[in-house]
Amino acid sequence: MTAGRILDRMPRPLDPLRSFKVKTGLLVVAALFFASLMFWVTARWPFRYALILALLVSLAVTQILAHGMTSPLRSMTAAARAMATGDYSRRVRSTSRDEIGELARAFNQMAEDLEAADRYRRELIGNVSHELRTPISALQALLENVVDGVEAPGPARMRVALDQTERLGRLVAELLDLSRVEGGAVQLEREIFPVREFLDDVVRQSEDPRRVTVDVQPPHLRADADTARLHQVVANLVDNAFRHGPARTEVVVRARPDAGGVVLEVEDDGPGIAPGERSRVFERFTRGGSTDGGTGLGLAIARWAVDLHDGHIEVLDTVEGCCIRVSLPAA
Structure with a gap:
């Protein structure tokens, strides 16, 4: 000593x-x-x-x-x-x-606080580097094969290149969203809107609208929230359901009134999330054990968007599949 x-x-x-x-x-x-x-x-x-x-x-x-x-x-x-x-x-x-x-x-x-910020910075650099390395390496290998004449630049090869480019674009967009939210640059612009029309619009822009069922009770339910931020939440949850569910998974999006606010639920018939991982799936770069190519940022961004509304997001206990609930209090 x-x-x-x-x-x-x-x-x-x-x-x-x-x-x-x-x-x-x-x-x-x-x-x-x-x-x-x-x-x-x-x-x-x-x-x-x-x-x-x-x-x-x-x-x-x-x-x-x-x-x-x-x-x-x-x-x-x-x-x-x-x-x-x-x-x-x-x-x-x-x-x-x-x-x-x-x-x-x-x-x-x-x-x-400084120790936590430094740890977050180191983890962020490592995670982003890891996420970027995979699609960049795949693109590099593909382009090298095409340039060397090993493979012909056919539609299948270009489809792979496009998929990797879209993955890069999605990662960059989510990192920008995350930066805005953590930096306090995102301001809520609340408005009263019909929930049914809002959810129908989100579903139309999803990967496969035919596999999504919207259930709003009562049908004329209205909410007071920032539609851009809430669109981001629901879109991420629906995309997450498609990504983690089986090939033809069916997704249900529900909305109900609750103490002056609104409760939204997104449910799928996939493998679900283990109880020990349910609190961690909303952390950055956590994918709940999945290796399907997701960035691990979608649910983290959804949580921050819900927090901006002073709401709560959680994974519910279900017998089968996965159900994530978003509770938005009255404005």
Whole structure:
């Protein structure tokens, strides 16, 4: 254990006090008291020896009491220097209840936020690099074969190239959406709209509208929300249902009123999501164990769009298939 850590573990008798000014006053009073006490004890000594001893005792008392007052500042300085080198794991002992203790707790919170942001940045770079590498490698291999004359540039080959290009475009679009949401650049533009017409429009733009059933009760149900953001949510959920379900999966989109708001459910007859993964599927780049080429961002974007409405999104317990519910409170 280093000397700094040993000193940091020393008792801090003034920590319970809530004011730094009161601590400073007590420090002065304690120093004068012990200096006077030593003068009284050594009254028969020569004056210079008594004075030296009184000063030494006063200095020792001052060091003991002042250590606990200034230790958080020294710890913050060391932690700040560590942060400059990329180490965000250092924390400050914040047992004091005065202004410096509050500063130490704020510093620890800042360190945690910076550590989380740095971890997210590293994970994002790694995940994006991984997601980009797959379609780019496939395109490169395809184009090399065509250029070398190994394969003819027929419709089937071009279809593969188009699929990979669409995957790249989808990843870039979702990353831009994610950046806007996390940066607070997305503002809600609420409006009252008929839910049935809204859902029919979303389904018409889906992969296969014939496999989607829209059920709105009552038929004239209306909602108050940002249609662009809500379109993004429902479209991602329907696309996710097609992606994870069997070849001819049937998708049902339901809407019901709920305490002045609206509840939307998207259900499919696919394999479903394991209970242990249901809380993680809304995280970035999490695909619930799927390896079908999804970016793992669709449900994360859906969650943020729902959060903008102060709503809630969850995976429901179902006997078969998967059902995701979106609850939007009244405006």
